[in-house]
Amino acid sequence: MATGIQRVAIFGVRGSTSPSVSVTINSHKASGNFGTPITAALQRAGFDLTIITRTESKATFPSGIRVIRATYTVEELSKALTGQDAVICVVGPAGIKSQIAMIDGAEAAGVKRFIIDDFGWGPGIHGLPEFEGIQSQRRRAWEHAKARSEANPKFTYSGIATGNPIDWALKLFPRMGFDIKQCSAIIYDAGTERFTGTTLEGIGQAVVGVLQHPEETQNRVVKALSIITCQNELLEAFQKATAKEWDITRSSTKALLESGRSKLKAGDRGWILDLIIAQLFGEGSSRCVVVPSREESDAELLGIVEESPHSVVAKVLR
Template identity: 30%
Template sequence: MSTFKNVAVAGATGNLGPAIVKALVDAGFQVIALSRSGKTEGLPSRVKTVKVDYDSKDSITKALKENNIDAFVSNVPNHDSQPALIDAAIAAGVKRFLPSDFGSNVSGNALTAKLPVFAGKLLTHEYLKRKESEIEWTIIANGVFLDWGLEKGFLINKHGGPTQLFDDPNNKFSATTLADVGKAVAGVLKHPAETKNRSVFVQSTSISQNELLAIAKKVKPELKIETENVSTAEVLKNSYGLLEKGEEIMGAMFGFLKVSIFGREYGSDLSGENDNELLGIKELTPKELEEVVRENL
């Protein structure tokens, strides 16, 4: 079984990338960042940034070969562009590919996989399975980003206006901090045999909307949080309606994302089946959870 040393991260800046790079560097991997723009925000100075042209397979393959890359972590936001990255990785002799996924349970839940917002992820999963005699793969599913979701006002609306509570707000869903997603990436590459050609599932916590609200009220009593009840069935119907009319496509996609996180049938509670222990992820204690909420609300 292969062991990995040199790792390329594509899309290493932005929301999640820096946490992945930090965890890989902390775990002792040699990391390079592949970038369209050459920007380096959030990256340690010892991590080399290599500018690539994602429209040119040769450009990516050259960067991978020149740096003896044996594992490729994709973190690009445009999921349907990934078959080209996989081809370039194969041409460069890369052993393992981790696609940009890092969210809902697309690989483990048929309803989630059907949601149009995940078409690019699904295409990538299918492509990796077709190419598995040429390159190994691991998909990471971690539910919603906990700290990012709070900071952006997605999990609790801190920008004014009501927080939407979906279906039964006591339903649990998995949420993971950016740092723990990074740890999961490093954990996968430290456990090549156990993670070869499969999806892994991680979470920092499994929590309900009501539990999250109770913590928010405790740690930020000054924040006035209004709520409104919403049904995911309605959200789903509206999103398909918008798609059909070709209107507000971003709004429709956002609706599908909400359904994948808060819809009971969409497999978003990963607490019973996860790989936390294998990958070195520890669930947040109640105190740590409060701290994450306090810091990000």
Template identity: 30%
Template sequence: MLSFCGQRLPLGFSSSISIQAVDYQSQASLATAFKGQDAIIEAFNPAAAEYQKKVVDAAIDAGVQQLITPDFSSDTFNEYAEGLIIFEPKIKAQKHLEMRAREGKLAWTAIVVGAFYDWAGIRKRAFWVDGRQCSITIFGSGDQKTSISSIDRVGAATVMVLKNTEEFKNRPAYFADWSVSTNELVEILKSLRPTIKWNVNRVPVATLFAEAKQMWDEDTVKGVKERLSTKAYQYLGTYGVFEEQNRYGGDFSGKVEKGWEKDVGELREGFHNLLEEFET
């Protein structure tokens, strides 16, 4: 059995799923795995962006028509995204993809969903709400709105894109459940559990970038290659989401596909269900 987000899941996959081992450094190996596929959904983490060029070229070699890029998170298409440093490999890889797409060899779509409030934000206690300790973290003033989604939004959005490939061809597509400020979340949580005393932790966001950049530079000197799990990476990602002027597009509500956002009642219900998980 495998433990995932506090749940016990069986190892293995459905017999209808074909599993292939590939060498990400070999374009030929990737092309063999992609042969006969109409579309590829890339679900690897940001650390694997260095292999994207080979993935793209192998997909073209195999005759793949559609590529769903490994976004499913922050808006790396924001005009200032490159300034956060952490997105540099992804942006570089995206430029290669767009160049090959202009040749008419394949189409692509990037699915941007924002932060996973249920999985990363709460179940993993990465930021925001710790249901076990009854604590809430507020970055900066707490007034900055952030576009957030439940993790199942990825599946729903991917199905939508694959069913309407021409509508979403060669562009980022934005899907979010809500765009909400931390202060609004605090009020929702307090109203859902009025007898609980929530401990509010405030983290200044104004100096977060400078601190993160210093740690990033120190890691560079140390020769750190795997950045994803470092404090510098986490701080830079957090700063990008909660920066008070929305410079990095943490709130992309103005770009969300029409009719996609849920109403506040559904937000309350979602948080109610998550709180119940901690209480059982």
């Protein structure tokens, strides 16, 4: 490959219990984990892939991809990552604390590019205070990657801000406003709050795009997007695609904030979804806009297809 990046290791591919299920985009298996569509996109683009998984992981992976089980210490990881050109970290929130060891292991192994775990709103997010705990863990790892790249110019990093994983989230969480089975919608506030979304396919392409453009993407957080939209535009697209008037309930992000915060107080994990949705749709907050327009984003550089509310809805209904 002309960019010098060919051998790529990835942390955080959720495995399959059925070895016959291969990694594919838009399959049922792809839902719930970004490592899977990223792996599929990297395979299609012709990278030589290795999956790194925890020694204690119960995951099993499709045959045909090299798998290395490791304890996440710098020493073991530097051995596991030797020979790799790039490393992608897409572990779930519980694994983010291991990122410092992953970065140090990658640098010690001579890896040229480390893609840090984000796939959210990037370091500039002005999120709700309840998410500060997880955000500060991410920040620590990002600052560490930056410091290592400054100390060692052969080691570079990129982050990828993708905003809301829109087709995955709409399908998985009716509380995000669209109950596809019932053809019913909850519209929060006026339904006009705009947010950035990237489809699973776009998230996979963003990673491929970073590795295919290492110079333009080095030592910064790139801004990916498939669409900037709002609930009202999505509702119109759902009604058109299903040729039905949907039952519409009006609600408010204030109610979501109250419900999320009281669930948090009571130790109920449902608080996370309530507050994520409140953050996404809070009228006038612009909390979930990665970048105001496609032109100001890195979508073209990364080769991410531009989506409309109709094409996103078609993916969700597929």
